[in-house]
Amino acid sequence: MTTLQYSLCLSGIVRREALRWLNQRGRFISALVRPLVWLAIFAAGFHFVLGVSIIPPYETYIPYEVYIAPGLLAMIQLFNGMQSSLSMVYDREMGSMKTLMISPFPRWFLLIAKLLAGVAVSVVQAYIFLAIAWFWDIEPPVSGYLAVLPALVLAGLMLGALGLVLSSFIRQLENFAGVMNFVIFPMFFTSSALYPLWRVAEASPAIYWLSEINPFTHATELIRFALYDRVNAVSAAIVAFYLIVFVVLAVWGYDPGRGLMARRAGAE
């Protein structure tokens, strides 16, 4: 296969992901409505309950809406990562995985292309959310809109890779409700998305430490700092570390010789 053929394959995979996203009106709308519900209802309710003191990257006191916006951006990517990877293995859609796997391109390349395609879609969604959030007075500096792009790409890749790992290892995740209960909610709630970790530390050191090792915390913090034109090097390094681990595990999980695909088939 030539470099041209690799790029044709990659662009075909990205194109399909984009078309699917545009054509599935329900998925498109729910992806936007979900974070907006959190912003409009949840944040409004907690606006008066939770005060957020001045913590980096913020330079003044901020309303709660402003605090949770980066977490909601990360949530868009978490949902997207889970959906684009796991949708491939849901009973009836198991097919789309097969279509991908019988391509003559190396499997690691197909998985990474799939990952990039999911990220492309999630980044567009994130920007649409930011545009709407502007009306809720979430107004980061203009340069922040640009600076957040690499953060969204890195975080999106990591969360998408996590979805791929789960889709290769866990047979029980046959429907999205299971993913919500056992992956999305626990990750979301034990992170810095909804409350600053110093407050969590006061309440429960155990949950604090869980939050500290939670990749979703670092995806959120990476995005939060980037949105305000700052680099959170620690979070960036941790997200990159998890990304590498998840990609290696996903490639390993989908290796035809490892028997994970076979185990899945054997259980059918």
Next chain:
Amino acid sequence: MAPESVVLADRAALSPDAAPPLAVEGLSHAFGARRVLDEVSLTVGQGDFAVLLGPNGAGKTTLFALITRLYHSSKGAIRIFGYDIRRDPEAALRRMGVVFQQSTLDLDLTIEQNLFYHAALHGMRRSLAAARISEELARVGLDGRRRERVRQLSGGQRRRVELARALVHNPSLLLLDEPTVGLDMASRQFLLEHVRGLCLRQGLGVLWATHLIDEAGADARIVILHQGQVRAEGTHQEILARAQETSLKAAFDRLIADEFGKPGSQAP
């Protein structure tokens, strides 16, 4: 190599003494303690319409998964035009077209979008892909409906789209796993005739798995698979002679029933 020259090279390689489109040798596979395939050997020659006949649970789908490299077998070898599926998957998969038992089309995409995605997965240029897609869709009578979503098509039409898709990259070996399940008589007939025509006119090697005995016509090579073992392999006449029966139905029943005649086993 560009796809155009791949096609030419494949056609050139189809000399009588070239390696057969498909050679399976001593293939065994088990899911845990459950042995699904036991020393399976079979060959599909150039221009062969080979019918893999077996009741449900015979191991047909596992055999397809192994040939298409969804996962590897525990023992044995699979060669496509001499290329070992484990050692040279790219060369093997490039020459193979597959129609899986369950539909693997994206219901929310149009016929054309589904086919372009497949072409991209084979590294085909868009212009070449467009020409091949028109050609294959015209052959299954769906060229005029290429911009319709797959969801709007009937079961028979979806199958025809899948067949067209499997042929877009000009494979020399075509694998179909129970392609007629759930189809009406007319659609079944159309598929059978179309695929047999490909064997005759283009010298395509075909492996057609089914549990419907009447799909094995007089010109077919027949492989009878039962409980993971090849019970018989040969032409229609050879199978009848082997079972000393006059109809294929009776021969099939006798060949798969042998097992039940053994002492200590269940009566049929």
